[in-house]
Amino acid sequence: MNIDEAIDLLKDKGYKATGRRKDILFYFDEADGYRTAKDLISYLEESYDGISFDTIYRNLHLYSEVGILESTELNGERLFRMNCTHHHHHHFICNECGKTKEIEVCPMNDVLGALANYEIEGHKFEIYGLCPGCKKA
Known part of the structure; x- marks a missing residue:
């Protein structure tokens, strides 16, 4: 899934594609593999001073729920990556x-x-x- 497809999916589900949400999509689009919520907050803190883990987890949950992100668990921590929707693998x-x-x-x-x-x-x-x-x- 690319950023434009993800934004369209958000809008189709009735959610706004805010600047912060687009920045989260950009982060995962550029990431090579699974990333943690801590990785994401470190990235976003440069642009969004005082961003909370609650905000991060709410958006990660939303993106997982609508099918933008896929998740796995590694060493007791949940990790996320952009969903690969083009073929089964x-x-x-x-x-x-x-x-x-x-x-x-x-x-x-x-x-x-x-x-x-x-x-x-x-x-x-x-x-x-x-x-x-x-x-x-």
């Missing part, structure tokens, strides 16, 4: 820097037979480790 996530690499393989094809009598409503598959840059360091 999964991620390798670096435990050190949070960078992601798309994985085109989906294990669901192997799992469906084992869950033949179940109604599957969704799934998430992530692999964690160190990216080549962090592995060298």
